[in-house]
Amino acid sequence: MASWRDVHEFSQPLVETDSEVVSTPMRFANIIRLNKAGEREVVPMRWGFAAKGDKNPSRPKHMHARSETIDKLPTFADAVHEPSHFALSVCRRVRP
Helix, strand or coil, X not given: CCCHHHHHHHHCCCCCCCXXXXXXCCCEEEXXXXXXXXXXXXXXXXCCECCXXXXXXXXXXXXXXXXXXXXXXXXXXXXXXXXXCCCCCCCCCCCC
């Protein structure tokens, strides 16, 4: 398990920018991930949920799930029962 220091260091931008970044649903956002070599890299990803079996999930079709049915409907059930090992949060950096 990673320490808080490891988590914090991993979450820091690889490059400093002066622009404010706001990510919203269905738009691309730059995210930090580990590549195949285990190194951090920044890649654009679209915020959303692709339909099950999509051959090209470049435009997610589903975004919202009802708590009453999220574990039963085929669109979301697999993701609920086998969750990912990451969390996505939207951050806005404010400069003093």
